[in-house]
Amino acid sequence: MSTTADTVEKKGYDVEEIRAQFPILKELVHGKPLVYFDNAATSQKPRRVIKAESAFYATINANVHRGVHTLSTKATEAQEAARETIRKHINAKHAHEVLFTSGTTASLNLAAFSLGQLLLKPGDEVLISGMEHHANIVPWQLACERHGAKLKVIPVTDSGELALGASDHLIDQLSDRTRILAISHVSNTLGTINPIKELIAEARKRGIITAVDGAQAIAHLNVDVQDLGCDLCAFSGHKAYGPTGTGVLYGREELLERMPPWQGGGEMIDVVTFAKTTYAKLPFKFEAGTPHIAGIIGLGEAFRWMEDYDKAAMAAHEHTLLEHATTELLTIDGLRIIGTAKEKVGVISFVIDGIHHYDLGTLLDQQGIAVRTGHHCTQPLMERFGVSGTTRASFASFNTVEEIDSMLAATKKAAKMLR
Amino acid sequence: MSTPSTLVQAQQEVVDEFALFSDWQDRYEHLIELGKDLPVIAPEKKTEENIVRGCQSRVWLSAEHKNGLVHFTADSDAMITKGLVALLVRVLNDRRPQEILNTPLTFIDAIGLREHLSPNRSNGLVAMLDQMKRYALAYSSIP
Numbered sequence: 001m002s003t004t005a006d007t008v009e010k011k012g013y014d015v016e017e018i019r020a021q022f023p024i025l026k027e028l029v030h031g032k033p034l035v036y037f038d039n040a041a042t043s044q045k046p047r048r049v050i051k052a053e054s055a056f057y058a059t060i061n062a063n064v065h066r067g068v069h070t071l072s073t074k075a076t077e078a079q080e081a082a083r084e085t086i087r088k089h090i091n092a093k094h095a096h097e098v099l100f101t102s103g104t105t106a107s108l109n110l111a112a113f114s115l116g117q118l119l120l121k122p123g124d125e126v127l128i129s130g131m132e133h134h135a136n137i138v139p140w141q142l143a144c145e146r147h148g149a150k151l152k153v154i155p156v157t158d159s160g161e162l163a164l165g166a167s168d169h170l171i172d173q174l175s176d177r178t179r180i181l182a183i184s185h186v187s188n189t190l191g192t193i194n195p196i197k198e199l200i201a202e203a204r205k206r207g208i209i210t211a212v213d214g215a216q217a218i219a220h221l222n223v224d225v226q227d228l229g230c231d232l233c234a235f236s237g238h239k240a241y242g243p244t245g246t247g248v249l250y251g252r253e254e255l256l257e258r259m260p261p262w263q264g265g266g267e268m269i270d271v272v273t274f275a276k277t278t279y280a281k282l283p284f285k286f287e288a289g290t291p292h293i294a295g296i297i298g299l300g301e302a303f304r305w306m307e308d309y310d311k312a313a314m315a316a317h318e319h320t321l322l323e324h325a326t327t328e329l330l331t332i333d334g335l336r337i338i339g340t341a342k343e344k345v346g347v348i349s350f351v352i353d354g355i356h357h358y359d360l361g362t363l364l365d366q367q368g369i370a371v372r373t374g375h376h377c378t379q380p381l382m383e384r385f386g387v388s389g390t391t392r393a394s395f396a397s398f399n400t401v402e403e404i405d406s407m408l409a410a411t412k413k414a415a416k417m418l419r
Numbered sequence: 420m421s422t423p424s425t426l427v428q429a430q431q432e433v434v435d436e437f438a439l440f441s442d443w444q445d446r447y448e449h450l451i452e453l454g455k456d457l458p459v460i461a462p463e464k465k466t467e468e469n470i471v472r473g474c475q476s477r478v479w480l481s482a483e484h485k486n487g488l489v490h491f492t493a494d495s496d497a498m499i500t501k502g503l504v505a506l507l508v509r510v511l512n513d514r515r516p517q518e519i520l521n522t523p524l525t526f527i528d529a530i531g532l533r534e535h536l537s538p539n540r541s542n543g544l545v546a547m548l549d550q551m552k553r554y555a556l557a558y559s560s561i562p
Contacts, residue, residue, distance in 0.1 A: 030443065356497035358476040358542055366443045374475045389475065417448055418498055
């Protein structure tokens with residue numbers, strides 16, 4: 001299977017062919033065609049994914065790894081096939097390095113809790129960046145509080161890039177007490193693609209464990225965990241064309257073997273006595289309780305769907321959308337883009353002088369355009385840029401240049417109404 | 420504008436006023452105008468204590484009890500929120516606490532702006548309405 005995968009021909013990029021697969025794009029909002037630009041919050045789902053999830057319930061619903069009956073076997077096979085699909089997609093060495101969770105937040109909480117137990121002593125440091133989502137701040141803060149460690153932060157430049165040190169000292173904030181580097185691959189608010197491969201290499205040289213928040217990268221970039229060299233990588237299914245309530249924590253086998261479990265319960269045990277419990281082998285040690293089986297099967301289908309296309313072509317399409325939106329938005333009087341890094345995915349955050357993001361978001365919605373407004377769960381970053389919130393448009397493979405033109409016209413109309 | 424005699428009548432007036440608009444743009448333009456016309460809240464009343472926190476927009480609300488009636492002043496940092504704040508203040512202002520507590524508020528639904536009172540909007544309006552009722556409840560025990 002894996003030997004032929006590389007030779008499988010990818011579909012050519014035809015945005016209309018892609019759009020036809022997303023039933024929701026035919027919906028009207030306030031009587032207008034939906035323009036969905038909130039993909040960084042959650043992406044829409046192709047029909048295949050919706051079908052796979054409901055087909056599970058209609059045909060093979062049973063608990064996994066439990067029964068000897070046929071349905072349980074089929075459900076288990078389908079779930080484990082999804083794990084293998086994802087392993088291949090992110091180029092993990094082993095399928096048991098792919099842990100299923102409820103989403104990036106759960107993945108990062110697992111990582112922070114378990115790594116904290118394993119590694120952190122009073123006076124140790126955890127290094128994050130100033131552009132992290134709250135989900136990659138608060139779990140580490142909690143871990144630091146539990147173990148008397150300190151949270152250090154890599155600052156963010158005016159263009160929305162990491163303020164890294166001089167060339168011989170890539171990260172100024174690394175010290176001999178740094179135990180963990182937890183960093184986003186792509187900023188959900190700014191769209192910045194961080195040079196994480198270099199950061200990880202620098203951290204590894206010093207024996208620092210690296211955890212990547214890959215939530216915004218997985219659907220837009222080629223994520224190869226072996227090439228990145230990270231120890232852990234967290235992402236959600238629902239931002240990658242998959243169902244909500246699904247997520248992954250990738251972990252390097254040797255590290256996962258050493259990490260203590262996060263949640264206890266069924267499925268994760270080997271032998272339970274009241275004196276001592278021994279744990280199941282990977283990945284089950286970290287998958288207590290009945291997983292979201294239907295969702296995981298849908299997630300596997302979402303990755304198979306992405307595999308059908310050339311991810312570089314998808315990324316190129318999204319980059320075209322980003323460039324068009326950037327050029328055109330800047331023609332609006334008083335508009336400022338927050339996040340102007342050289343390397344960006346299709347995420348564009350902006351503010352307009354004298355216009356509140358709530359008002360703009362409301363008036364865009366009236367015109368059928370779904371954008372996100374507010375602080376995007378990155379309050380420290382909002383403070384860094386001196387704004388209370390932004391309006392954010394985030395693109396996916398199914399968006400078009402025409403939709404961006406609709407957003408521009410709608411934004412101009414809204415700005416006129418609000419001034 | 421003189422105060423309509425009951426809260427029910429005050430709400431009907433708003434509904435009649437909005438019935439004149441046939442599309443979203445006119446409706447929202449009117450709302451924005453109402454926000455602009457809202458009497459400015461005194462800066463000393465824009466305190467942390469008077470802030471009703473929303474995730475997206477902020478609302479300030481203060482209340483006074485005069486001659487048995489409740490008088491509200493309010494503001495918001497977002498214009499559409501401010502327009503809705505102006506409508507709430509207009510219908511609820513200078514009424515007896517019991518009337519505020521006992522009359523269902525139906526006009527927001529009736530003018531098609533209900534979505535702004537959904538918890539999802541996190542604009543501070545739901546919290547503001549709760550706070551208005553809490554003031555009314557507190558004043559209702561004062562003779």
